[in-house]
Amino acid sequence: xxxxxxxxxxxxxxxxxxxxxxxxxxxxxxxxxxxxxxxxxxxxxxxxxxxxxxxxxxxxxxxxxxxxxxxxxxxxxxxxxxxxxxxxxxxxxxxxxxxxxxxxxxxxxxxxxxxxxxxxxxxxxxxxxxxxxxxxxxxxxxxxxxxxxxxxxxxxxxxxxxxxxxxxxxxxxxxxxxxxxxxxxxxxxxxxxxxxxxxxxxxxxxxxxxxxxxxxxxxxxxxxxxxxxxxxxxxxxxxxxxxxxxxxxxxxxxxxxxxxxxxxxxxxxxxxxxxxxxxxxxxxxxxxxxxxxxxxxxxxxxxxxxxxxxxxxxxxxxxxxxxxxxxxxxxxxxxxxxxxxxxx
Amino acid sequence: xxxxxxxxxxxxxxxxxxxxxxxxxxxxxxxxxxxxxxxxxxxxxxxxxxxxxxxxxxxxxxxxxxxxxxxxxxxxxxxxxxxxxxxxxxxxxxxxxxxxxxxxxxxxxxxxxxxxxxxxxxxxxxxxxxxxxxxxxxxxxxxxxxxxxxxxxxxxxxxxxxxxxxxxxxxxxxxxxxxxxxxxxxxxxxxxxxxxxxxxxxxxxxxxxxxxxxxxxxxxxxxxxxxxxxxxxxxxxxxxxxxxxxxxxxxxxxxxxxxxxxx
Numbered sequence: 001x002x003x004x005x006x007x008x009x010x011x012x013x014x015x016x017x018x019x020x021x022x023x024x025x026x027x028x029x030x031x032x033x034x035x036x037x038x039x040x041x042x043x044x045x046x047x048x049x050x051x052x053x054x055x056x057x058x059x060x061x062x063x064x065x066x067x068x069x070x071x072x073x074x075x076x077x078x079x080x081x082x083x084x085x086x087x088x089x090x091x092x093x094x095x096x097x098x099x100x101x102x103x104x105x106x107x108x109x110x111x112x113x114x115x116x117x118x119x120x121x122x123x124x125x126x127x128x129x130x131x132x133x134x135x136x137x138x139x140x141x142x143x144x145x146x147x148x149x150x151x152x153x154x155x156x157x158x159x160x161x162x163x164x165x166x167x168x169x170x171x172x173x174x175x176x177x178x179x180x181x182x183x184x185x186x187x188x189x190x191x192x193x194x195x196x197x198x199x200x201x202x203x204x205x206x207x208x209x210x211x212x213x214x215x216x217x218x219x220x221x222x223x224x225x226x227x228x229x230x231x232x233x234x235x236x237x238x239x240x241x242x243x244x245x246x247x248x249x250x251x252x253x254x255x256x257x258x259x260x261x262x263x264x265x266x267x268x269x270x271x272x273x274x275x276x277x278x279x280x281x282x283x284x285x286x287x288x289x290x291x292x293x294x295x296x297x298x299x300x301x302x303x304x305x306x307x308x309x310x311x312x313x314x315x316x317x318x319x320x321x322x323x324x325x326x327x328x329x330x331x332x333x334x335x336x337x338x339x340x341x342x343x344x
Numbered sequence: 345x346x347x348x349x350x351x352x353x354x355x356x357x358x359x360x361x362x363x364x365x366x367x368x369x370x371x372x373x374x375x376x377x378x379x380x381x382x383x384x385x386x387x388x389x390x391x392x393x394x395x396x397x398x399x400x401x402x403x404x405x406x407x408x409x410x411x412x413x414x415x416x417x418x419x420x421x422x423x424x425x426x427x428x429x430x431x432x433x434x435x436x437x438x439x440x441x442x443x444x445x446x447x448x449x450x451x452x453x454x455x456x457x458x459x460x461x462x463x464x465x466x467x468x469x470x471x472x473x474x475x476x477x478x479x480x481x482x483x484x485x486x487x488x489x490x491x492x493x494x495x496x497x498x499x500x501x502x503x504x505x506x507x508x509x510x511x512x513x514x515x516x517x518x519x520x521x522x523x524x525x526x527x528x529x530x531x532x533x534x535x536x537x538x539x540x541x542x543x544x545x546x547x548x549x550x551x552x553x554x555x556x557x558x559x560x561x562x563x564x565x566x567x568x569x570x571x572x573x574x575x576x577x578x579x580x581x582x583x584x585x586x587x588x589x590x591x592x593x594x595x596x597x598x599x600x601x602x603x604x605x606x607x
């Protein structure tokens with residue numbers, strides 16, 4: 001017996017996929033001989049680069065995929081929010097989709113009935129709820145998905161990246177409810193590239209690399225992991241700390257290249273706190289959309305500033321920080337624009 | 345999770361998905377549910393015109409004869425054509441949510457059953473009006489209602505089992521979609537829909553009976569239009585659907601473990 005304190009138990013678990021082409025198939029181990037025990041109420045963050053096996057691990061725990069060998073046991077109702085809009089059907093109204101998706105997440109239809117209004121209010125879709133969701137904006141769809149998921153009452157909650165969604169106001173609301181869930185003593189397993197978020201929310205960190213556990217423990221794992229990743233980024237950071245050189249260097253990185261910056265103020269609270277590390281991807285100025293979080297160079301501060309895209313005015317982007325008390329309004333031109341902040 | 349909770353959850357889920365499937369088919373159509381009866385009716389007219397005027401079949405009441413055969417055939421063919429590529433079409437859902445995969449197939453088949461039952465109901469009412477006296481009409485309606493409900497139940501199990509096996513194997517062997525599409529067209533002439541078994545030589549007739557579909561079609565035609573049939577043998581035969589479904593479920597469950605590998 002494993003006792004009633006265990007929420008998730010993995011014994012020597014492997015997951016093998018086959019890489020196929022027309023001539024042969026090669027086995028590929030997404031997870032190899034993994035042992036993991038998660039206690040009830042633990043908040044566990046899964047760290048690792050793309051392809052390290054994070055999603056496979058979450059899928060096995062969620063019961064979406066089956067292990068090739070070994071044993072996966074879960075105790076309690078598992079709800080996975082790997083893609084909160086997967087169960088949506090475009091032709092149906094928001095209300096009909098609430099029922100479909102909620103039942104998919106393990107709720108009973110009569111439970112959904114009593115939660116229906118709460119979900120609609122949370123998503124802020126009052127007058128649109130009976131329209132087909134192909135008429136919704138992508139933000140509205142995500143809000144609805146999140147609102148349903150948050151009401152599914154799981155014992156074990158599995159969150160994949162991109163969970164904090166929607167526009168500025170909704171992101172705050174979403175963040176608050178995630179925090180609330182964390183306070184409820186539920187078992188939560190999540191993977192995200194938003195390291196600051198993980199740092200604030202989790203006590204335990206499991207670092208995966210090539211399908212195996214590199215490190216498992218408290219905050220020290222996060223530190224090690226960051227160090228390891230920092231070494232990867234080093235060659236992209238200029239040795240000369242002169243501000244203008246830094247700007248030139250960043251500005252000249254090709255589109256799609258990423259760099260890491262540390263927040264030096266609280267203008268984007270509560271999503272980004274002072275001292276948090278954020279990942280910025282170089283992007284095309286013309287591709288930006290309203291509501292995105294962007295990084296730009298401020299001549300006044302001689303530093304990188306991270307704000308949210310508020311509106312477009314005469315070819316310039318007017319930006320605002322989420323925290324209205326601290327942030328000034330910014331004006332960004334193509335010349336001073338650096339990139340898009342990942343994870344928002 | 346207690347056993348009873350799991351079961352009622354399973355049923356709720358099937359109910360909701362079936363409803364979705366039915367609604368989806370008639371979203372944004374002008375005639376809506378009218379298509380349920382219009383569809384087999386038009387099919388009957390088209391096929392009937394060919395085999396009445398171009399290649400005349402010597403069968404009494406040929407249009408009724410056709411319709412009675414088209415009802416069970418439509419249920420089988422439409423279910424199979426719909427469910428064969430279903431799991432791959434629903435890949436996004438299967439890869440992102442944990443639920444018993446067979447529910448998708450069950451809901452699609454049940455939605456087709458709904459259509460067949462509505463069309464059969466209309467057909468039954470129509471035939472009832474053709475009866476001579478009030479008493480015989482009443483007897484005809486009640487007895488046929490119960491008997492056809494009974495056989496539709498067993499036929500459902502047969503169709504479901506076939507769809508479960510084919511849809512699960514399709515995930516691995518994509519050629520199956522072509523095979524099914526051609527097979528359904530071919531099979532249409534391999535079962536007695538446009539012709540009657542009595543037109544065939546004895547030996548050939550025996551061979552056709554190895555196809556379970558033939559037996560079901562004959563039963564439904566017998567229930568609606570009469571004729572001669574060994575009802576006992578057909579009943580015993582129909583009950584073979586039960587073990588068939590159990591085997592199909594086993595195959596489906598075994599295959600579903602590897603769906604993730606083949607998507």
